[in-house]
Amino acid sequence: MDQIEDLLNRxxxxxxxxxxxxxxxxxxxxxxxxxxxxxAHAPKGSVWHGMPAFIIYWGLMCLILHYGxxxxxxRITYPRTGFVQYRARDSRWRPAILGAxxxxxxxxxxxxALRRHWNMTTPASLFGLLLAATYAYHxxxxxxxxxxxxGVVALGSLVIAVLPADLVGAPANHSWMGxxxxxxxxxxxxxxxxxxxxxxxxxxxxxAPAQEAQ
Amino acid sequence: MNPQIRAIAxxxxxxxxxxxLMLVALLFxxxxxxxxxxxxETGMNKGTLSSHLSRLEEAGYVEVEKTYRGxxxxxxxxxxxxxxxxFEQYRRMLKGALP
Numbered sequence: 662m663d664q665i666e667d668l669l670n671r672x673x674x675x676x677x678x679x680x681x682x683x684x685x686x687x688x689x690x691x692x693x694x695x696x697x698x699x700x701a702h703a704p705k706g707s708v709w710h711g712m713p714a715f716i717i718y719w720g721l722m723c724l725i726l727h728y729g730x731x732x733x734x735x736r737i738t739y740p741r742t743g744f745v746q747y748r749a750r751d752s753r754w755r756p757a758i759l760g761a762x763x764x765x766x767x768x769x770x771x772x773x774a775l776r777r778h779w780n781m782t783t784p785a786s787l788f789g790l791l792l793a794a795t796y797a798y799h800x801x802x803x804x805x806x807x808x809x810x811x812g813v814v815a816l817g818s819l820v821i822a823v824l825p826a827d828l829v830g831a832p833a834n835h836s837w838m839g840x841x842x843x844x845x846x847x848x849x850x851x852x853x854x855x856x857x858x859x860x861x862x863x864x865x866x867x868x869a870p871a872q873e874a875q
Numbered sequence: 876m877n878p879q880i881r882a883i884a885x886x887x888x889x890x891x892x893x894x895x896l897m898l899v900a901l902l903f904x905x906x907x908x909x910x911x912x913x914x915x916e917t918g919m920n921k922g923t924l925s926s927h928l929s930r931l932e933e934a935g936y937v938e939v940e941k942t943y944r945g946x947x948x949x950x951x952x953x954x955x956x957x958x959x960x961x962f963e964q965y966r967r968m969l970k971g972a973l974p
Contacts, residue, residue, distance in 0.1 A: 665969075668897060668901055669900055671901060671916060672901060672908070673904070743909050743912025743915050744909040744912060746906040746907050746908065
C-alpha cells in the first residue's frame, strides 16, 4: 500500500522536478525583501511609501509569479518529461484557502506584535522554522540533497533569533521590518539557489525526445 | 472461504497487474497527463505503455484524447469516472485483504 501512496504523491512532486516551484518562491521572497528595503530607505514622501506604487509592485510580482513558471513549463518541462494537468480542487481551492488563512493569521499576528511593540525577531524566526519544516515535508522527502536546504533555512532562522536586535534591524534603518526583511532575503536567496541547482540538474539530465507522437 | 483470501480473489485484475496499477495510480492523482509523462514516470517503453493503456481503455477506465502541442502530436490521458471508482474500490479491497 505504501508504494501506491508513493505513486499517488508523485504528480505533486513532479511540479518541482525542474526547480521552478522553488525559483518562484525565491523570487517572491526576494521581491518582498526588496520592497521592504525600498520602503525602509526611501525618504518620506517617496513613491515607495504610497499605495499606488505598492499595488503596482505587487501586481507585477503576481503577474510574473503566475506567467513565469507557466512559460518555463510550457517551453522546457512539458516537451522534455511530459505534461500534467492537476485536478482543479488540488491546484486551486486548497492552496487558495490555506494562503488566505495564513495571510489573515500573519496579518493579525503582525498587528498584535506591532501594537504591543514586540520584537519581530522571534516571530520571524518561528516563521522560518515553520517554513523549513514545510519544505522538508514537501520537498526534502523526495530529493535527498534538499535536506541540506531545509537545514540552512532552519539554521538561518535560529541565527536571526539569536542575533542582537540592533544588528538585525540595521539593514532596515533599525525599524521593526529589519528581522522580516532579513528573513525574506535569506529564504529568497536559499530557495533561488536551490531552485537554480534543480533547474540546472534537470536540464542536464533530461532532453526532449525526437519530434514524433508523445 | 476466508474473507481475506476472497478479497484477494475478487481484486480487479485489470488494475491489479503491476504496470497498469502504476498507470492508474498516477492518473488518479491528476486530471490528465500526456503519454510522455507516463513514460517518464514509469520507465516503460512505448510499446508496453501503449499496450497497457489500450487494455485500460478497453475496460473503460481511461479516456484518450489525441491532440497537438504546436506541430507535435500529443496523446492526453485521463481516468474516466468508472476508472476512478474502480481504483478506489481496488484500494479498499486491497487494504481489507492485507493484515
